[in-house]
Amino acid sequence: MASVVLIVLYPILHLLFQSFNDNGILNFSAYGDVFTDKHTYRALSNTIVLQAIVLLITWILGGTLAIIRVKTNYKHKKMIDVFVFLSLVIPPFIFATAMKLFLGNAGFLSRVYYHLNWDYHFNVYSFSSAAVCLSLHMYPFVYYGIKNRLLLIDEDVINSARTVGSSKLYLIFKVIIPMLMPAFISTGFLVIARTLANYSVSAELLLPIGTEVLTTRIYGSLSSLALNRTAVLSLFMVFLSVVVFIVSLWIEKRNKNREMSVSSNQEKPTINLGNFNNKLLFTILSILFFLITILPFITILFASFFKRWGLKFFTGFGEPLLWNHLSFGNYLILFKEGLIWTPLLNSFMYGGTAAIISAFIASVIVYLYNYRKGPISSLLLSISQLPITIPNIILAIASMIAWRTSPFNFYGTSTIIIITYIVLFTPICIKQIQSVSQNLDVAIFQAAKTMGASEWKIYFSIYLNQIRNGLFSGFLIVFLISFKEIPISLLLYTTNSKTLGVLLFAIQSNNYGLEMTSAVAVIVILISLIINLGLIFIKKGLKKYEQTTN
Amino acid sequence: MKKILILCLTFFALATLSACGKEKDTPETGVERKLVVYMSGPENMINSLESTFESTAGDVLDITIYSCGQLRDKVWIESQSGEIEADIFFGSDPIIYNKLDNLNLLEPFTLTESNIVKDKYIIENHNYVIVVERYLTIMKTTDTNRLTTSPTSYADLGNSEYDSVFAMADASLSATAFAVASSFYEMSGFNMNLLNSLNDNNVILTKSNGSIPSGIIDGTFDLGIAPYDAFVRLSKNATKNDYELELEAIWPTEGTISLIRPVAIAKQEDRSDALTDVAKDFVDFLLSKQGQTIQFNSGFISVRSDINNSYLPAGVTVINIDWDYAAINEATFKSNYEDIFKN
Incomplete structure (x- = not known):
């Protein structure tokens, strides 16, 4: 477990040391430079505004969908689950690309406007665009959090309110939503933390108009060749993230004390929509999901078949459809010329390895925390959870500085990417495993111990078996994240360790345009879907096997 | 079956980690x-x-x-x-x-x-x-539906018809862009006037110069400042893939930045x-x-004297950047630049 402490704290300590290092001289000038610079505060206020907008959109969208899914008799509930899942699979950077393709100056919509002789004025580079892209990727977090909470709400509370004559709106706003507050708060903090950490969407949609957020400011400070200032800004951001994390824990704890009575898995509809409302809701949700999931995917899929995005086509600027502008050329370049194979294999290997190791480390940490209670296990849990508060880009910078001196010289190898992924992923796995292990019966472990089973035997044979669902979902989530991870890979890759994230972010250059980014995006989405479905299939298969053998 | 699965996963993780350790391979030379x-x-x-x-x-x-x-x-x-x-x-x-x-x-x-x-x-x-060496030119779309006029100089880029459609790389992120911005500063007589006029014209900032020609073809913007070598490569690519390149390089009257x-x-x-x-x-x-x-x-x-520079048209002035001056004043310049472009 010393290795866990090492891989988490060692890079952060290096970052701290770097903040005092001014070309080999120890001083604090970088702190003064950063905190007297008005651009730091502007970036901070932009970050806060962005977080607030994203939080509002995700709460409304995710919360509403969860309430419809659990508490109404809406007929097409499966549709909600499917489309929310699809939104989670599409990385925010791809949403940003799709937005540029559809709403940009030469996007599909502007071409339609052109044909109708209407003026098209929509600036895709804006705060609202960035907020929408981030929200579309993050509302599933809120949806799943609220949905799980709704399933725990005791139906008697709602029935009592109904008995005293509460209207449907009163029921929603005065009864259900207050009971959901803990879930809104915990998912809200997740959304805030993820928005704070995001780099790719801000770089794509905010930098073009000169609007900086903290992550893009850190990247900018790197280019100024002032590593000490980069370190100070990074530590400042870590500090803010830790504050957010501690506040969320405090609120979570406070709400736990005021916990309502819960019962398990209450998927009993409370609100009867009626036939007309059901149809109306189906229409509204169909339009909504078409706009936020299907349209972005169709847009990038169509664009991926262009020889060159921007060439005139049938909805183009006055030109007829030119079929010779469309081809499978981009996919042929990616697959036949081998552009995609190495990044694909690397993402698979690094993501898979980091996910396995993270799941293992997380399981041991949670086991020690739950069943070997003591100050050391508590400290271990706290330290290993710390990286959840640290944005990817900062982890990458810290790793870059830390892992290149003897005896830990992993720099320039893919080990550095895997280690940084492990640091990033372990807290996610811990969360998943903790949620499962809370319901475990301690008596089983005590009984096993009484019967003479060794600690390892208990861990491997009993504990791992009990938490397998948490392990599996942790593995699945981190494996998926690794497929679209950009900031860490972008700073740490070398020729042999290029990942899909790097390819996606950097392929648009002199030779390739948005059409090639779209082709890579389509592949990333499809692979993520296949992996997801494959793992779900394996999970079901294992469950079936267990049932038949038992 | 579960044990087999755990064994397989462990083997996969160990195999990947051991493969990572062998990356710095030795050549046979x-x-x-x-x-x-x-x-x-x-x-x-x-x-x-x-x-x-x-x-x-x-x-x-x-x-x-x-x-x-x-x-x-x-x-x-x-x-x-x-x-x-x-x-x-x-x-x-x-x-x-x-x-x-x-x-x-x-x-x-x-x-x-x-x-x-x-x-x-x-x-x-x-x-x-x-x-x-590479030369920076103004690049624009040839699609007259998108852009009806052509700038002839860097100063023209501040004209209202190029409002919100002109792009240049962000000097706080790109080394080449820093060179461009400092040249503009030097060209304007060591002041930020030209850069101010570009900001007033809602210039679009990109992460790198390399993405500008691509962005013009994509339609993301209509014109920008980009290295001429990108134009050469894109022209060859268009010929090879049989499509019309809707891109034109303009050599500015003030000269091309080297x-x-x-x-x-x-x-x-x-x-x-x-x-x-x-x-x-x-x-x-x-x-x-x-x-x-x-x-x-x-x-x-x-840079060799036995290879002709056939890319530079006759009569075009080459503007050389004073790198020593740029280096000494980098921090001050970037601070002024941020005051104009960052919000």
């Missing part, structure tokens, strides 16, 4: 390892340079391609947190090379064919050499003399007629 090379530039050109050099020297290069800005950041972070990892780095701007040389981090060397390099490209008192691309060998304590010699051979190759021809075909201007 008598030297202890491959040369680590950081390069910026078009991938096809870099691949061609690598394969041509290795056809005689053997498999000795391990090249990673970065953007100019990435290369600059990476080398600087490495230099500040230990030793520069790359044996050779090629691209970006002279400021980073000057800084590293002032810190005594660059290996001294003499070019074998130094007599064939034109005088204006010879750097004295520094341990790096200029490999090629950018130079240096190369340097980093000092490394544990590198053998034999490997340092291979590094020097590679730098010699980059400046050889063969190496320069490959780069010329990708749109770059050769």
Whole structure:
């Protein structure tokens, strides 16, 4: 477990040391430079505004969908689950690309406007665009959090309110939503933390108009060749993230004390929509999901078949459809010329390895925390959870500085990417495993111990078996994240360790345009879907096997 | 079955980790390892340079391609947190090379064919050499539905018809963009007037210069400032793939801004003399007629006197950046730049 402490704290300590290092001289000038610079505060206020907008959109969208899914008799509930899942699979950077393709100056919509002789004025580079892209990727977090909470709400509370004559709106706003507050708060903090950490969407949609957020400011400070200032800004951001994390824990704890009575898995509809409302809701949700999931995917899929995005086509600027502008050329370049194979294999290997190791480390940490209670296990849990508060880009910078001196010289190898992924992923796995292990019966472990089973035997044979669902979902989530991870890979890759994230972010250059980014995006989405479905299939298969053998 | 699954996953993780440890492979050429090379530039050109050099020297290069800005950041972070990892780095701007040389981090060397390099490209008192030059032009779409007028000078870019459709790389992120912005500053008589007018015209800032020609073709913006070599490569690509390139390069009346691309060998304590010699051979190759021809075909201007500069039209003035001035004033300039462009 010393290795866990090492891989988490060692890079952060290096970052701290770097903040005092001014070309080999120890001083604090970088702190003064950063905190007297008005651009730091502007970036901070932009970050806060962005977080607030994203939080509002995700709460409304995710919360509403969860309430419809659990508490109404809406007929097409499966549709909600499917489309929310699809939104989670599409990385925010791809949403940003799709937005540029559809709403940009030469996007599909502007071409339609052109044909109708209407003026098209929509600036895709804006705060609202960035907020929408981030929200579309993050509302599933809120949806799943609220949905799980709704399933725990005791139906008697709602029935009592109904008995005293509460209207449907009163029921929603005065009864259900207050009971959901803990879930809104915990998912809200997740959304805030993820928005704070995001780099790719801000770089794509905010930098073009000169609007900086903290992550893009850190990247900018790197280019100024002032590593000490980069370190100070990074530590400042870590500090803010830790504050957010501690506040969320405090609120979570406070709400736990005021916990309502819960019962398990209450998927009993409370609100009867009626036939007309059901149809109306189906229409509204169909339009909504078409706009936020299907349209972005169709847009990038169509664009991926262009020889060159921007060439005139049938909805183009006055030109007829030119079929010779469309081809499978981009996919042929990616697959036949081998552009995609190495990044694909690397993402698979690094993501898979980091996910396995993270799941293992997380399981041991949670086991020690739950069943070997003591100050050391508590400290271990706290330290290993710390990286959840640290944005990817900062982890990458810290790793870059830390892992290149003897005896830990992993720099320039893919080990550095895997280690940084492990640091990033372990807290996610811990969360998943903790949620499962809370319901475990301690008596089983005590009984096993009484019967003479060794600690390892208990861990491997009993504990791992009990938490397998948490392990599996942790593995699945981190494996998926690794497929679209950009900031860490972008700073740490070398020729042999290029990942899909790097390819996606950097392929648009002199030779390739948005059409090639779209082709890579389509592949990333499809692979993520296949992996997801494959793992779900394996999970079901294992469950079936267990049932038949038992 | 569960045990088999756990065994398989463990084997997968161990196999990947052990494979990662073997990445720094050794070449079959008598030297202890491959040369680590950081390069910026078009991938096809870099691949061609690598394969041509290795056809005689053997498999000795391990090249990673970065953007100019990435290369600059990476080398600087490495230099500040230990030793520069790359044996050779090629691209970006002279400021980073000057800084590293002032810190005594660059290996001294003499070019074998130094007599064939034109005088204006010879750097004295520094341990790096200029490999090629590139020119910055205004690029615009040829689609008259999108843009009906053409600018003829940098000053025209502040005109209202180019409001919200003109792009340039962000000087706080891109090394080349920093050069452009400082040239504008120098061109305006050492003031920020031109940059202010571009900001008032809602200029779109990009992460790199390389993405500007692409963005114009994509329709993301209608015109921008970009290196001419990108235009050369895109024209060839359009011919090869049989489509009309809706892009035009305009040589501004004030002149074209010249950018130079240096190369340097980093000092490394544990590198053998034999490997340092291979590094020097590679730098010699980059400046050889063969190496320069490959780069010329990708749109770059050769520094050799025996390769004609056919890209520059007659009568166009070349504006050279005062890199020493830019380096001394980098912090102040960037601060002023941020005041204008960052919000």
